[in-house]
Amino acid sequence: xxxxxxxxxxxxxxxxxxxxxxxxxxxxxxxxxxxxxxxxxxxxxxxxxxxxxxxxxxxxxxxxxxxxxxxxxxxxxxxxxxxxxxxxxxxxxxxxxxxxxxxxxxxxxxxxxxxxxxxxxxxxxxxxxxxxxxxxxxxxxxxxxxxxxxxxxxxxxxxxxxxxxxxxxxxxxxxxxxxxxxxxxxxxxxxxxxxxxxxxxxxxxxxxxxxxxxxxxxxxxxxxxxx
Amino acid sequence: xxxxxxxxxxxxxxxxxxxxxxxxxxxxxxxxxxxxxxxxxxxxxxxxxxxxxxxxxxxxxxxxxxxxxxxxxxxxxxxxxxxxxxxxxxxxxxxxxxxxxxxxxxxxxxxxxxxxxxxxxxxxxxxxxxxxxxxxxxxxxxxxxxxxxxxxxxxxxxxxxxxxxxxxxxxxxxxxxxxxxxxxxxxxxxxxxxxxxxxxxxxxxxxxxxxxxxxxxxxxxxxxxxxxxxxxxxxxxxxxxxxxxxxxxxxxxxxxxxxxxxxxxxxxxxxxxxxxxxxxxxxxxxxxxxxxxxxxxxxxxxxxxxxxxxxxxxxxxxxxxxxxxxxxxxxxxxxxxxxxxxxxxxxxxxxxxxxxxxxxxxxxxxxxxxxxxxxxxxxxxxxxxxxxxxxxxxxxxxxxxxxxxxxxxxxxxxxxxxxxxxxxxxxxxxxxxxxxxxxxxxxxxxxxxxxxxxxxxxx
Numbered sequence: 001x002x003x004x005x006x007x008x009x010x011x012x013x014x015x016x017x018x019x020x021x022x023x024x025x026x027x028x029x030x031x032x033x034x035x036x037x038x039x040x041x042x043x044x045x046x047x048x049x050x051x052x053x054x055x056x057x058x059x060x061x062x063x064x065x066x067x068x069x070x071x072x073x074x075x076x077x078x079x080x081x082x083x084x085x086x087x088x089x090x091x092x093x094x095x096x097x098x099x100x101x102x103x104x105x106x107x108x109x110x111x112x113x114x115x116x117x118x119x120x121x122x123x124x125x126x127x128x129x130x131x132x133x134x135x136x137x138x139x140x141x142x143x144x145x146x147x148x149x150x151x152x153x154x155x156x157x158x159x160x161x162x163x164x165x166x167x168x169x170x171x172x173x174x175x176x177x178x179x180x181x182x183x184x185x186x187x188x189x190x191x192x193x194x195x196x197x198x199x200x201x202x203x204x205x206x207x208x209x210x211x212x213x214x215x216x217x218x219x220x221x222x223x224x225x226x227x
Numbered sequence: 228x229x230x231x232x233x234x235x236x237x238x239x240x241x242x243x244x245x246x247x248x249x250x251x252x253x254x255x256x257x258x259x260x261x262x263x264x265x266x267x268x269x270x271x272x273x274x275x276x277x278x279x280x281x282x283x284x285x286x287x288x289x290x291x292x293x294x295x296x297x298x299x300x301x302x303x304x305x306x307x308x309x310x311x312x313x314x315x316x317x318x319x320x321x322x323x324x325x326x327x328x329x330x331x332x333x334x335x336x337x338x339x340x341x342x343x344x345x346x347x348x349x350x351x352x353x354x355x356x357x358x359x360x361x362x363x364x365x366x367x368x369x370x371x372x373x374x375x376x377x378x379x380x381x382x383x384x385x386x387x388x389x390x391x392x393x394x395x396x397x398x399x400x401x402x403x404x405x406x407x408x409x410x411x412x413x414x415x416x417x418x419x420x421x422x423x424x425x426x427x428x429x430x431x432x433x434x435x436x437x438x439x440x441x442x443x444x445x446x447x448x449x450x451x452x453x454x455x456x457x458x459x460x461x462x463x464x465x466x467x468x469x470x471x472x473x474x475x476x477x478x479x480x481x482x483x484x485x486x487x488x489x490x491x492x493x494x495x496x497x498x499x500x501x502x503x504x505x506x507x508x509x510x511x512x513x514x515x516x517x518x519x520x521x522x523x524x525x526x527x528x529x530x531x532x533x534x535x536x537x538x539x540x541x542x543x544x545x546x547x548x549x550x551x552x553x554x555x556x557x558x559x560x561x562x563x564x565x566x567x568x569x570x571x572x573x574x575x576x577x578x579x580x581x582x583x584x585x586x587x588x589x590x591x592x593x594x595x596x597x598x599x600x601x602x603x604x605x606x607x608x609x610x611x612x613x614x615x616x617x618x619x620x621x622x623x624x625x626x627x628x629x630x631x632x633x634x635x636x637x638x639x640x641x642x643x644x645x646x647x648x649x650x651x652x653x654x655x656x657x658x659x660x661x662x663x664x665x666x667x668x669x670x671x672x673x674x675x676x677x678x679x680x681x682x683x684x685x686x
Contacts, residue, residue: 009479015486053479080478102481102508104501105489168542213545215557215596216538221546 003027003112004045006036006062007078008055016049023109033057040066045073047115049108052079052090060093067094074115078103110166117163127162130207130222134158143204153178154197161210161220170217194218237410238403245399253391260384265352269341272354272369279310280358280367283321289314291321291360307349307375315364330368331355337364349374416440420449429521432460470518474511481508509582513642516575520649523572530677531570532563534598540577541596544585552590555581559598559605565677566602568654573674576650576658577604579643580670584608587668602656602676609667613660622648622658647672 003020005027007013013029020027028045030036033054040048052059063075077095090098097111117125126135131144134155141150141158150158160177161169175190198210209223279293286292291312311330312321319328330353331342337357344351353370420436427434435456438449485504491497541557548555566573577596584594587610597605613621622644644658647670651658656674663669 009483011483012479012486015483015490019486019489053475080475101478102485102504105486166546168545170538170542211545211549213541213555213557216541216545219546219549221549 001026001046001116002043004036004039004048004073005029006031006033006048006054006059007051008032008053009051012051019105020109023105023112025109025112031055033059033062037062037066040071040073041069047074047076047112049076049078049112050095052077052081060089063093063095076108076111076115106166114163127159127165129162129165129220132158132162132201132206132208134162143201143206148204150200153193154200157193157197158220161218164219166219166221168213168217168219172217174218234410234414238407241403241406245396245403249392249396249399252395253388256391257384257388260387264384265341268352268371269339269354272352272371273339273356275308275310276354276356276358276367276369279312279369280356283312283360285361289318289320293321307372309351309353309370309372311368313366313368315366317366320365330370333366333368342370344370348372413442416442417445424452427456429463431524432456432463467518467521470514474514474518477507477511481511510642513579513646516646517642517649520572520646520653523569523653525567525569525572525653527567529567529569530565531568531573533566533573533602533604533674534560534562534564536570536573537577537596537598537604540574540581544578544581548585548594551585553585553588554591554593555585555596556593557596557598559596560600564598564600564602566654566674567677568656568674572650572653576647576672577606579647580604580606580672583643584610584668584670587611602674604672604674606670607663607667609663609665612662612666612668618660621660 003025005013005016005020007016007029008031010031013031017027017029027049028039030039033056036048036050036054039045050059050063054062059077059079063077074096075094076097076099077090078099078101079090080101096115099108099111113125113127126133126137128134133142134140135142136159139152139155141148141155156178157174160174171190174194178193179189194210194212201208201210207223208220210218210220212218279297282297283291283293309323309330310321311319311324311328313319313329313333317329317333322328324330330351331344334340334355339354339356341352341354344353349372351370352373353368356367356369358365358367416437420441423434423436435453436449438446438453441449481504485501488497488500488504491500537557541555545555581594581596584606585608588594588608589610592609595605595607597607599605648658651672651674654674656672658670658672661669661671
């Protein structure tokens with residue numbers, strides 16, 4: 001699975017390749033819109049990271065043209081412009097997601113993973129947060145590589161949170177997905193499920209922790225190394 | 228009365244001019260008429276004098292006689308006419324009057340002269356004419372009673388004065404009205420232009436004053452003002468574009484820096500440097516916010532769900548807070564709170580407050596975002612609080628000067644709070660800070676709630 005990085009800044013491009021490699025992505029770098037267009041048409045890339053400020057052409061123009069010719073690959077737009085209007089323009093032009101510079105590598109990796117996991121794409125992938133991973137095919141949870149027994153509900157919940165690792169999942173969303181219409185009104189079923197999952201991960205000394213954001217929802221993130 | 232107004236100046240000067248003219252004009256016309264009438268009357272008197280002079284003859288003694296045909300009409304007082312003939316030294320030779328005296332004073336020098344006199348019988352207008360009879364100089368005086376019904380000329384003149392006065396006054400008043408209307412019409416485009424000029428602001432810079440309909444005397448001013456606006460706009464845009472460009476240009480090198488730091492082996496050094504980069508990134512974002520804020524216009528119909536805005540901020544920042552061993556929570560209203568405003572701007576305001584609160588919270592501190600029904604959002608922390616002396620100036624705009632003073636007191640409170648204040652102000656709202664009971668600070672942003680329709684209750 002190869003990614004195409006279109007970035008005209010030599011330093012950034014040079015740094016992105018090994019950083020992506022660390023996250024398990026192999027990447028080719030193109031420095032101009034013309035080169036990028038050629039590369040997309042010539043070979044099959046799993047996704048494209050597209051800087052919008054290219055020297056020969058605006059990244060959005062290139063993206064619009066690629067979409068018109070039928071290029072389906074997911075595109076993560078990378079930009080130094082970050083106003084609301086810019087964001088809307090980017091999504092209209094056919095970008096699947098949008099990241100404003102400067103970004104954390106973790107964030108970039110998480111966004112890429114999310115893009116690659118869109119329906120129809122690479123369903124057999126597994127989700128990983130710190131030392132916890134979930135095989136989506138076999139629905140098996142591995143902590144530090146060892147399979148651990150989790151209940152079906154715990155696994156559903158884990159998948160929900162791990163798909164958006166590091167980002168908050170709203171309580172209502174968890175409720176709908178975990179219990180659907182069967183949840184009794186006003187129950188604290190979600191709280192109970194979250195509490196159980198948190199305890200379970202703690203008992204295994206996993207470095208992934210489930211956090212509660214009171215009034216909003218939950219998220220899973222890598223626990224900080226003990227000081 | 229404001230005499231600096233061109234309109235009132237014009238009107239008042241007009242009123243004075245009209246007043247003076249309505250006095251002076253009838254008087255002038257009266258004087259002119261009076262002179263004409265006098266000359267006419269003198270002419271009439273001279274004609275009669277000539278008739279007398281040619282008709283009379285020296286009598287037996289030293290006197291004069293008139294043929295009987297002429298005696299009768301002059302004897303009758305009814306005609307109001309009288310005459311007297313005197314020799315050079317003033318002895319009466321012949322007179323229509325019973326008392327046989329001079330009618331009026333004789334001129335000192337020989338020459339034609341007029342006189343007026345008033346008696347119980349009426350007002351007389353007369354003239355003395357020098358003549359010579361058989362080599363002797365004589366005076367012939369004739370006069371006419373002006374009050375005699377046959378004499379109408381002087382009545383016409385006398386009645387003319389008030390009539391002419393009123394007529395002139397009415398005419399001039401009409402002219403004055405016309406002037407007021409004309410001046411008003413001429414000034415109208417100027418009034419409209421000044422109203423328009425009042426709307427020109429950084430977020431509304433393409434407005435210009437209209438030069439159509441403008442009086443041609445004012446057009447050069449309008450053109451010059453518009454050109455001044457053009458230059459200001461250019462300068463303003465250049466400055467804002469510079470801010471925006473600089474901020475954008477900084478982002479790519481910041482990305483490079485961040486990447487390099489992420490490759491550092493030492494976790495502690497990496498953590499510290501990343502924190503520094505975050506500070507710089509935030510500054511860049513704030514610079515952009517400020518540049519953007521100057522151009523944002525909040526429409527009267529714009530509305531935002533304050534709770535949704537706060538929810539999104541908490542969602543975004545909660546993982547960051549947790550990463551710093553702090554927590555973030557959302558409390559208060561459970562349903563949407565509609566306020567007048569622009570969601571993206573309100574997001575920035577709340578985000579700045581929450582980031583600020585997280586930064587100042589101690590480890591394990593909880594930052595609470597509370598949304599109240601009336602359109603108020605409160606951000607509560609357990610940090611050190613804000614010293615009393617700083618509270619008032621915490622929200623001052625850094626970009627309107629006082630930066631030095633600010634950094635002396637504020638110690639890098641940053642651009643964030645200025646942005647919050649500016650956004651609140653744009654929304655017709657307010658921002659304030661208070662001490663939190665038990666320690667910490669409470670920042671409140673009060674917005675204008677949207678009038679809500681009562682939602683139908685479903686049980």
